Amino acid sequence: MVNMILLLPPILGLFLILRFLSKTSLLHILLNQFHYLEDKLHLHQSYRVPQLNHLSQENELYRKVSTYLNSLPSLEDSDFTNLFTGSKSNDIFVRLDINQTVWDVFLGARVSWTIEKPEKNGPRVLVLRLRKNDKRRILRPYLQHILSVAGDISQRKKELNLCMNVDTPSGENGRWRSVPFNHPASFDTLVMDVDLKNKVKADLETFLKSKQFYHRLGRVWQRSYLLYGPSGTGKSSFVAAMARLLNFDVYDIDLAKVSDDSDLKMLLLQTTSKSMIVVEDLDRFLMEKCRDVSMSGILNFMDGIISCCGEERVMVFTMNNKDQVDQAVLRPGRIDVHVQFPSCDFSSFKNLANNYLGVKEHKLFPQLEEIFQGGASLTPAEIGEIMISNRSSPTRALKSVITAMQATGCTKSRRSSYDDESFRNIEVTSGDQGGVFSRDHSVRDFRKLYGLLKMGSRRKDEPLDLGAVEREG
Numbered sequence: 279m280v281n282m283i284l285l286l287p288p289i290l291g292l293f294l295i296l297r298f299l300s301k302t303s304l305l306h307i308l309l310n311q312f313h314y315l316e317d318k319l320h321l322h323q324s325y326r327v328p329q330l331n332h333l334s335q336e337n338e339l340y341r342k343v344s345t346y347l348n349s350l351p352s353l354e355d356s357d358f359t360n361l362f363t364g365s366k367s368n369d370i371f372v373r374l375d376i377n378q379t380v381w382d383v384f385l386g387a388r389v390s391w392t393i394e395k396p397e398k399n400g401p402r403v404l405v406l407r408l409r410k411n412d413k414r415r416i417l418r419p420y421l422q423h424i425l426s427v428a429g430d431i432s433q434r435k436k437e438l439n440l441c442m443n444v445d446t447p448s449g450e451n452g453r454w455r456s457v458p459f460n461h462p463a464s465f466d467t468l469v470m471d472v473d474l475k476n477k478v479k480a481d482l483e484t485f486l487k488s489k490q491f492y493h494r495l496g497r498v499w500q501r502s503y504l505l506y507g508p509s510g511t512g513k514s515s516f517v518a519a520m521a522r523l524l525n526f527d528v529y530d531i532d533l534a535k536v537s538d539d540s541d542l543k544m545l546l547l548q549t550t551s552k553s554m555i556v557v558e559d560l561d562r563f564l565m566e567k568c569r570d571v572s573m574s575g576i577l578n579f580m581d582g583i584i585s586c587c588g589e590e591r592v593m594v595f596t597m598n599n600k601d602q603v604d605q606a607v608l609r610p611g612r613i614d615v616h617v618q619f620p621s622c623d624f625s626s627f628k629n630l631a632n633n634y635l636g637v638k639e640h641k642l643f644p645q646l647e648e649i650f651q652g653g654a655s656l657t658p659a660e661i662g663e664i665m666i667s668n669r670s671s672p673t674r675a676l677k678s679v680i681t682a683m684q685a686t687g688c689t690k691s692r693r694s695s696y697d698d699e700s701f702r703n704i705e706v707t708s709g710d711q712g713g714v715f716s717r718d719h720s721v722r723d724f725r726k727l728y729g730l731l732k733m734g735s736r737r738k739d740e741p742l743d744l745g746a747v748e749r750e751g
């Protein structure tokens with residue numbers, strides 16, 4: 279009994295000390311000091327993983343290690359970790375900051391990673407530090423482990439990036455600025471010929487599985503698409519839908535910000551594999567008299583000659599009108615698939631009415647069909663705008679569309695040359711099957727061999743005054 283009484287004060291004291299340690303940061307400080315001392319007592323070796331290689335191309339290992347480190351739970355314990363919101367409002371991301379160290383344990387060995395930035399505006403370097411005793415045992419398996427975890431994370435990755443070239447390089451990310459790519463368009467939301475949509479989807483899916491095929495032929499594993507048609511017919515939305523289907527980052531090249539051919543090469547070298555390279559309004563750029571990038575610079579870029587690092591790439595060019603463009607740009611092999619985006623026909627219109635207004639049938643449909651058959655048309659963008667502003671009243675929306683179509687004054691006689699020309703010009707080269715369909719094939723041949731990548735063929739010649747439509751509506 280006396281013994282028990284004697285033991286009570288030390289037990290109580292120990293309890294109070296432990297409670298004090300757990301409630302304050304003293305325990306944490308002591309543990310840190312212990313790790314620090316333990317660290318000092320061993321010989322260490324450091325390895326550097328630079329962000330860019332000697333050609334200023336992105337070092338893929340750097341990206342993979344960053345992906346891995348940003349997924350480590352220990353990052354949350356590290357001081358001054360950056361917190362960011364993601365694309366969804368309740369997503370929070372944890373990201374390592376410059377000079378911040380994160381610890382990791384692999385096969386019982388403790389290693390640390392620090393992001394350094396040797397020059398103020400220069401690229402970053404990830405520094406791995408591990409004990410010399412552990413080096414032989416863990417270095418290679420550890421790096422393999424990082425690659426495999428990073429691979430899994432990217433496969434699950436839902437967030438895509440949109441990269442845009444900028445005039446002045448920051449050094450850190452080279453010439454590309456990237457932002458999360460959240461464009462909501464998908465193949466489901468795009469109103470277009472179902473057959474055409476499915477053919478492009480199948481073409482993209484086949485491309486993804488064709489690595490061996492391209493390698494056997496000694497070809498760069500890339501596929502090029504030309505999306506052409508009037509403004510507001512869904513070309514940019516289609517690009518977003520393609521990126522979403524492929525799960526590729528998008529590199530949107532603004533050629534006006536490219537200073538010369540070698541600058542264009544450098545930009546391409548700084549893109550990664552599994553990406554989509556997009557050049558919008560190429561026809562307009564090629565038409566410019568004073569431009570900094572030469573025709574041969576553009577052609578080399580399209581051929582993928584300068585793509586040393588970027589395998590598995592899809593290139594997309596958009597144009598309003600391809601008739602004025604040099605045939606060298608459009609030749610098979612340089613552009614594999616041409617997809618035409620026409621103004622709306624009646625069947626697409628009904629799909630838009632269903633999507634925007636929830637209307638499958640309406641008493642005004644026969645009148646609208648007649649107007650469409652008369653040759654008048656609007657682009658999906660124009661029809662979409664009218665429907666959005668009148669979405670509370672489908673009848674008013676449809677009446678406004680009728681008024682707008684009548685206001686365009688487009689008649690059958692004004693559309694003939696465009697129709698016939700575009701019909702002849704459809705070219706689909708099917709690299710994966712080894713076939714090239716030339717311009718001379720008849721339309722029936724195209725339908726038979728690959729299917730017709732065409733949604734219809736009407737055109738609007740004059741801009742719509744939406745203000746007038748709304749007033750009348």
Ligand SMILES: Nc1ncnc2c1ncn2[C@@H]1O[C@H](COP(=O)(O)OP(=O)(O)OP(=O)(O)O)[C@@H](O)[C@H]1O
Nearest residue numbers: 467468469508509510511512513514515658659662
């Ligand atoms: N086929 C379509 N289906 C559904 N929505 C469409 C379609 N085409 C256009 N839109 C709508 O119209 C708007 C403009 O479309 P988009 O920017 O894709 O056209 P574009 O062809 O790229 O035009 P531009 O040549 O001027 O760049 C978007 O908000 C899009 O949602």
Ligand SMILES: [Mg+2]
Nearest residue numbers: 513514515558
């Ligand atoms: Mg566009």
